[in-house]
Amino acid sequence: MHDDNEYKIEAKSDNVSDVGTFESVTTTDIDYLPPKEIPDQDLYHSHSWWTTYVFSQDAKYIGIQYAFTAIGTGLLGLILSWLMRMQIAFPGLGLLEPAAYYQFVTMHGMIMVVYLLTALFLGGFGNLLIPLMCGSRDMAFPYVNMLSYWMFLIAVIVLLASFFVPGGPTGAGWTLYPPQAITAGTAGSNAGITLMLISLVLFVAGFTMGGLNYIVTTLQYRTQGMTLMRLPLTVWGIFIATVLAMFAFPALLVGCIMMTLDNVLGTSFFMPTIISMGEKLGTEGGSPILFQHLFWFFGHPEVYIVALPAFGIVSDLISIHSRKTIFGYRMMVWAIVGIGALSFFVWAHHMYVSGMSPWFGYFFATTTLIIAVPTAIKVYNWILTLWKGNIQLTLPMLFALAFVVTFVNGGLTGIFLGNVTVDVPLSDTYFVVAHFHMVMGIAPILVIFGAIYHWFPLITGRMLDEGMGRIHFWVTFIGSYLIYFPMHYQGFVGVPRRYFEIYDSPYMSVSGLSLNAFITVAALIVGATQLLFLYNLIFSARAGKKAEKNPWKANSLEWLTPEMPPGHGNFGKELPKVYRWAYDFGVPGAKEDYIPQTTPPSAVVGSKVEKS
Amino acid sequence: MLALIFAHVLVLIAVGSVIFHFWSPWWWTEVASNWGGMDDTILLTFWITGVVFVAICFFMAYCVWKFRYQKNRRSDYNPENKKLEFHLTWITAVGVAALLAPGLIVWNDYVTVPKNAIKIEVLAYQWDWKYRLPGEDGILGKTDINLVNDENPFGIIQGDKNGMDDLLVDDNELHLQINKPVKFELRSLDVLHNFYVPQFRGKMDIVPGMITYYWIEPIRTGDFEILCAEYCGTGHYAMRGRVFVDEKNDYDNWMAKQITFEKFLAKNSKEKIKTIKLAKN
Numbered sequence: 004m005h006d007d008n009e010y011k012i013e014a015k016s017d018n019v020s021d022v023g024t025f026e027s028v029t030t031t032d033i034d035y036l037p038p039k040e041i042p043d044q045d046l047y048h049s050h051s052w053w054t055t056y057v058f059s060q061d062a063k064y065i066g067i068q069y070a071f072t073a074i075g076t077g078l079l080g081l082i083l084s085w086l087m088r089m090q091i092a093f094p095g096l097g098l099l100e101p102a103a104y105y106q107f108v109t110m111h112g113m114i115m116v117v118y119l120l121t122a123l124f125l126g127g128f129g130n131l132l133i134p135l136m137c138g139s140r141d142m143a144f145p146y147v148n149m150l151s152y153w154m155f156l157i158a159v160i161v162l163l164a165s166f167f168v169p170g171g172p173t174g175a176g177w178t179l180y181p182p183q184a185i186t187a188g189t190a191g192s193n194a195g196i197t198l199m200l201i202s203l204v205l206f207v208a209g210f211t212m213g214g215l216n217y218i219v220t221t222l223q224y225r226t227q228g229m230t231l232m233r234l235p236l237t238v239w240g241i242f243i244a245t246v247l248a249m250f251a252f253p254a255l256l257v258g259c260i261m262m263t264l265d266n267v268l269g270t271s272f273f274m275p276t277i278i279s280m281g282e283k284l285g286t287e288g289g290s291p292i293l294f295q296h297l298f299w300f301f302g303h304p305e306v307y308i309v310a311l312p313a314f315g316i317v318s319d320l321i322s323i324h325s326r327k328t329i330f331g332y333r334m335m336v337w338a339i340v341g342i343g344a345l346s347f348f349v350w351a352h353h354m355y356v357s358g359m360s361p362w363f364g365y366f367f368a369t370t371t372l373i374i375a376v377p378t379a380i381k382v383y384n385w386i387l388t389l390w391k392g393n394i395q396l397t398l399p400m401l402f403a404l405a406f407v408v409t410f411v412n413g414g415l416t417g418i419f420l421g422n423v424t425v426d427v428p429l430s431d432t433y434f435v436v437a438h439f440h441m442v443m444g445i446a447p448i449l450v451i452f453g454a455i456y457h458w459f460p461l462i463t464g465r466m467l468d469e470g471m472g473r474i475h476f477w478v479t480f481i482g483s484y485l486i487y488f489p490m491h492y493q494g495f496v497g498v499p500r501r502y503f504e505i506y507d508s509p510y511m512s513v514s515g516l517s518l519n520a521f522i523t524v525a526a527l528i529v530g531a532t533q534l535l536f537l538y539n540l541i542f543s544a545r546a547g548k549k550a551e552k553n554p555w556k557a558n559s560l561e562w563l564t565p566e567m568p569p570g571h572g573n574f575g576k577e578l579p580k581v582y583r584w585a586y587d588f589g590v591p592g593a594k595e596d597y598i599p600q601t602t603p604p605s606a607v608v609g610s611k612v613e614k615s
Numbered sequence: 616m617l618a619l620i621f622a623h624v625l626v627l628i629a630v631g632s633v634i635f636h637f638w639s640p641w642w643w644t645e646v647a648s649n650w651g652g653m654d655d656t657i658l659l660t661f662w663i664t665g666v667v668f669v670a671i672c673f674f675m676a677y678c679v680w681k682f683r684y685q686k687n688r689r690s691d692y693n694p695e696n697k698k699l700e701f702h703l704t705w706i707t708a709v710g711v712a713a714l715l716a717p718g719l720i721v722w723n724d725y726v727t728v729p730k731n732a733i734k735i736e737v738l739a740y741q742w743d744w745k746y747r748l749p750g751e752d753g754i755l756g757k758t759d760i761n762l763v764n765d766e767n768p769f770g771i772i773q774g775d776k777n778g779m780d781d782l783l784v785d786d787n788e789l790h791l792q793i794n795k796p797v798k799f800e801l802r803s804l805d806v807l808h809n810f811y812v813p814q815f816r817g818k819m820d821i822v823p824g825m826i827t828y829y830w831i832e833p834i835r836t837g838d839f840e841i842l843c844a845e846y847c848g849t850g851h852y853a854m855r856g857r858v859f860v861d862e863k864n865d866y867d868n869w870m871a872k873q874i875t876f877e878k879f880l881a882k883n884s885k886e887k888i889k890t891i892k893l894a895k896n
Binding site: 326499 | 617618621624625628632635639641642643644650652653654656657660664667668671672674675678679682683684685688689690691692693694695696699700703704707708711712714715717718719721722725726740741742760761763801803804805806807809811813814816817818819820821822823824825827838839840842843844845846847848849850851852853855
């Protein structure tokens, strides 16, 4: 990879080549590609309905299986959030008991972060797009890839099973901090938490199987001519996110295993001597903070495991729908890599007031604010791509732009919380809730919507309905901003998060109840609009407008398959050859305003093209 | 048309957010401790990040409108601009450093406890608070969680001389004296908690098995609510207490009413004898 980049940079130095350079060379010479290094894949061909649609080894199907399971679980998360919000805003209704409220908070958080976002971005979009965009026939290890999905499904089933065990699911908060998670004062401190931990262990195991596929496929199975620096940023985002996951998930795994042992066998990894509800437990000498370190060593990269694919996808959406080359591609790639690397050095900014040595605060505040620099560069490059573009406000583009606004807002509040002093008054308040929902809830979800509107024709051959899509867009974008922007101010007032009931306490000079009611009503409306979106998915898959081939006039390989939706093996008889990056839009001298990656230089001789 | 609407919405979001910021009634409480510096850091962060947010929204609104799709137009071909990228990078780095530096200075104060701070132990448990103040020696006696029981709710080691004169506040109401720095020594019997008074700004988790701390200096009198700010189980939301910041006289009066550990033990044994007698009768 390193050598490859070196080579690229050298090639870049002579910058834009014009026609003159090529005068003496023959056509075959300019179209030269280095020979293939890896033989064509031996594909598994299914023979029955079961092996085609259920136990499928085709990455495209596995991606869709992942997506359905993730979205289904996410719907449950959405319903749980409605119930929680109803309870906070209208406590008079007596909708929930405190224990149930905390169980819903916990399950909502865990489902949304792990079982929806992670699974959908990597399992869903990763499986669908990596082979297609790299120009390969399938993932490197299709059988393991299939197992990955089934492992994920079992993890989801175990998670859902915890609703039906005595004591119900765990109510420990999604961070599952011990000792509280496994002591009597918390709901589901026996069976509930055990099932949650087992489910996470299964998820990590399944995810590792998928993740190896994404990494190996990206590194080994790119088609002829597809250098790393010609990959669409979507693949870069998913690839680096997967690398992060491979390093981060083991920390979660050991944390889960150790806590299971504490809970089931009475070990003391995380348990000091404590008196729980007047009764002394037999534990001794463990450290609750150790769990927090393990959890956040996973938990912070996890934020970027979700964010990097979103960054990648949104870069592609903005470039394609602005009909303009992404601005600063190489900077974008290095920013993704840099953010990924830095994300392993910032975890304890979640723990400024955890009781760890306060001297850590200096280090983690500094690293955290450093990460703001590459992140800001990405934002600049997105908006500079708009500059002098030819912007089509298609549905994917609307969602992509909404993402930028939401992400900038959520990212900037991250600078508040990352700066250790500012974090002291704001930590554990609604400011934090508002911040992370904005930056890693709404922002990635907006990208997911944009991506679904963008790639739906690739999956089904039909377009999603524009009218329903517009309603979905406006309500989701404006509505979620109205939910989370005011919520920051509850945090300034000092309202702590995870309060079953807030009361009109003396510290609130103005009642927080009216604001809570407003936020809840907005959340109900935004949530209901997602049902319209689901209806649109089902309706359009059956009766939507037929999509033309390459409906957005994009350059990347997934649109250049012989059939749409692509068939088994993706590319027909011969794999495509790649002569350029995916961002040749509006190239001066070219006939069309886009040049697909498979177009050889000899076919566009008159155009000025960035050597990539 | 859509471009026009979208551009306006972007402007509206930026302007609306600024209006909400300045004119909504929800804002922080008047600070009651020496940590006004935290508020100042927040305000500084506000100005810098606020300007960035508004600028980005406006820029996007302009682009969406100005460069809206036209069939016969081509976008500008400009894949890279090293100079621009370089300038943006260092400007961002400077902005970030400008936010970080004052933050670290205030943090340094926060973690450096003044020598004259009065030590007060906050004992948290599911789901209430107790407090312990040092006696005239100014030193809190050593404790051991294994000794905690009804007769010795703090688990004070009885052999430790410093502990016998400690004042025990077996109640969730605490009093502090104005303008006297205090160091809260935080202990938990069971799970994580966090001793938080919105008006004081300070915060620190309370971790079983160790003593954490932070310090404040109250700067105005009043009656404030104590909230638990680290999720601690089903009763978390109800784990509240009160703290009063008093002038010296009121504070001394309150102190005079508190009993020492020694008296507490004596009282307990008397009560025990009483109950035994009652039982015999």
